[in-house]
Amino acid sequence: MSLPDYPRPPFKPQQQGFPGKTGPMEPTPDHGETTYQGHGLLAGKRALITGGDSGIGAAVAIAFAREGADVAIAYLPDEQADAERIGALIEEAGRKALLAPCDISDPAQAEQLVDRVVKELGGLDVLVNNAAYQRYFESFDEITLEEWKRTFDTNVHAVFNLVRLAVPHLQNGGNVINTASVNSKKPTPNILPYSATKGAVANLTIGLAGLLADKQIRVNAVLPGPIWTPFIPAGMAAEEVESFGSQTPFGRPGQPAELASAYVMLACDGASYTSGALLTVSGGAVTL
Template structure:
């Protein structure tokens, strides 16, 4: 298999409203629909992926299914079309695919999500906290307290709550994978609330790894660099979008499919001694 010649900037202007639609992106992101090949690394696993309709979450869902896992995805109700696309590939892989529209920042909806996932899949082995909210701000005065709260409700409070709800169902060997960001180490001031929330997720990951180790549950995080997902046209300025990804050594944004293997590795039993890791996937950019 050779690596596709993925697109490089500049990209055409294509602003969207949050959370963004895959079909409106040009070029269309690669979620591994045609390229990801499974090797049986997750046979028998049951996984819940938030934000699994598009972007990184969709790529992880497709990869997990092709590795042998049954997959539940959570997504906002407005994202049904993207969710149906992802679930088609999960089911085409011969796996049980369950879609649950909800807002994970709402505690009651999150509780219903975990309860339904356990019922539909017959249990839970892997939780992937991937759903996120991002907005661009030109200056500090634009950042309202409501925006700050909204960002943390989705990006920090929801993942903690889902861990709290999932842990009683995770047996020894269970895995929790959080999507953090290189922003947690090198924040872009124009997305300050998002960057700060990802710093919190990185610390949450390390702390949970220590707290849950005695239960045999591993907790890790993936720190993506610039990745071509609907979150970008929905949460970046036009100038940053046009040149998105040109600052990393590879000179382009990554595609969602290029992150899937990191999540597969962290979910697999072969990573039994890996916990508390912050795995940087950023096209050669180094963050300390």
């Protein structure tokens, strides 16, 4: 079996405002819609995936459903169309889909989200903290304290808060999977606030793995390299988008579908001794 013949840069110039939509992207990202095949690895589990409407979160939602899990996806209200498309794919897999618009940086909304998921899915087994905020800055002088706080509120504080809210429900084998980034090890200067938050998420993951071991809750993180998602045209400069992924040994960005198996592996019962792991998926790019 050969590697997929996925698109390579240069890509067309394309910019979007945050949070970004799948529809306008050229080429269209692959979330595994026609390719991911499940094997029952998550049968009967109930998962909450933040940012599950597009990009990596959407690919994970599709894979989890095809592996047998009921899936709730949280997303910003502006992303409703993308969320409905993923919800339909979850249901096509024969699983329950719960669509939950939510600003996870708002503690009250986050609490309502977890309560709703537990009530409507009958419990919670896997929390995937995937939603994030990113903005590109030409210079240090452009980074305001407001932007710094906004990035940390979404990417770090909300992650901790959702774990705090989920822990009472993640008993006896439940687990948390955080989306960090290779930027946690090799920061990109022009997205400094984002890079700093991903370093925090990586350290949070390792610390939580130790603190929650006595509750039999596993905590791991996936560290994606350059992945072709709406995050890119919404959070990077035009010239960066055109050449995105060219610096990797594969010479292209990864597709969301290419990360799904990492999340499935970490979520399944076969990974019962895996906790505190930082799993890099970067197309061969080395991070120290």
